[in-house]
Amino acid sequence: MPTINCNTTSFSLDSLKSACNQLNNHISFHIPGHKGNKQFNQFLKQAEQLDLTELPGLDDLYDPKSHIKDIEKNLSQIYGSNETIISTNGASSLIIASLIELGKSASHIIIPRNCHVSVINGLILTSLTPIWLELDYCDDFKTFTKINLKTLENLILKNINYNIGALLITQPSYAGYLNDVENIASLCAKYNLKLIVDEAHGAHLPFSHQSNYSGLKHKADIVIHSLHKTLSALSQAACLHLSERSGLNAIDLKQNLKLISTTSPSYLIMLSIEDSLKYINDDFISKKILLMEKFLSKLKLIDHIDIFNPATNQDIFHILIKDKNLAASDLMNILIDHNIYPEGIIGDGLLLMPGIGTSTKDVEFILNVLPKTFKYKNNFNKKRPKQNSHLNFDQVMSPSQAYTKPSRLVKTEDSLNLISAQTISKCPPGIPILVPGVKITSEIIESIDDLFVKVVDV
Ligand SMILES: Cc1ncc(COP(=O)(O)O)c(C=O)c1O
Known part of the structure; x- marks a missing residue:
């Protein structure tokens, strides 16, 4: 194998492959949602042959007329949208495409402080100025919680003289907190604001017992889903749904998407979206939810583990935990020592993200390890790193x-x-x-x- 010599080190071109191979049999409590489960994306066995480009007969992502159009129509029907478009550049690109569209007619947008960085990228590419909405905060987990409706209405009224185009919310939050989107949608309607829902972490929501927390249920103007975070599609698979009342159309959004995306959209990712259609239904998703409910009920019995927002408005695929005796980083290291990989550290908690590919075996495995972490309490540094994501922004220019x-x-x-x-x-x-x-x-x-x-x- 060829090696590349850098000044200080040398590495084999196979280094990423071998790092990935080492993780081959790990237990995944992180994104993507398929968890390497062989049930999904079986076409990958022929990955080389199917990694294609816009050849005759293969349709065109940015001007779809046949197969890709069908995938979009199917998604639209399954999710109950007016129109749906797909992207092979992640929810990030669809968020940016939406902001470009909004920026054509508005000067300001209301954004809660827990937005994803792609929202900021979208703002940079438009002339929109954010009006920051502070969220309630959980001191115990050092994590944002809910949008307070009164705070939101006061903020709208305070800025009523600006040309505010929309409110863009994250639902669920990265920590899994689900907002009262029904009343948020009513407030947006009252003040004639569009509602954009970054539902990147909630593509499963409309098919769960928590469907009332999906922006789709309340006819949000735009709802954006990552299809790889909790569902089975490959990384970067995503879709955007438009509601009828949005007055927006798919052609304009596709144009914006084309502006910021690759000219070589991945057919493998598109195939994975087509494959995921088989599993986006109440039946399949509710079986996984049942498994998650069992997981949670057993987790609640472990004395030294605290669970963030153990309430009905916590998304079932986002489990944020804290060990009473350990810093989140220490708990993470212990799990990794047991070959369990969490999603990451959020505030003072450790986020576990099961998904549609999580198996009973995965759940049993982690439930076997977590009760034993109390043994480690004397071995670790209890000092927690400071987490200051709860910062006010004074936006003095766009x-x-x-x-x-x-x-x-x-x-x-x-x-x-x-x-x-x-x-x-x-x-x-x-x-x-x-x-x-x-x-x-x-x-x-x-x-x-x-x-x-x-x-x-x-
Ligand atoms: C809240 C939220 N929105 C959007 C995104 C972007 O999603 P994608 O990775 O599909 O581009 C992420 C990614 O982590 C996210 O956490």
């Missing part, structure tokens, strides 16, 4: 203005009161701690320091 103006790098410690020209966010959860156009405060500097970021673009 993200696109701040991003496109000439800027310079300054040491993080010298950036107080300067205006950021960049986004800083850590994935997971991908929630920004700094956004272009925001004035840098001492709390933000503290947060940036926590990520060991030494310079900031201002």
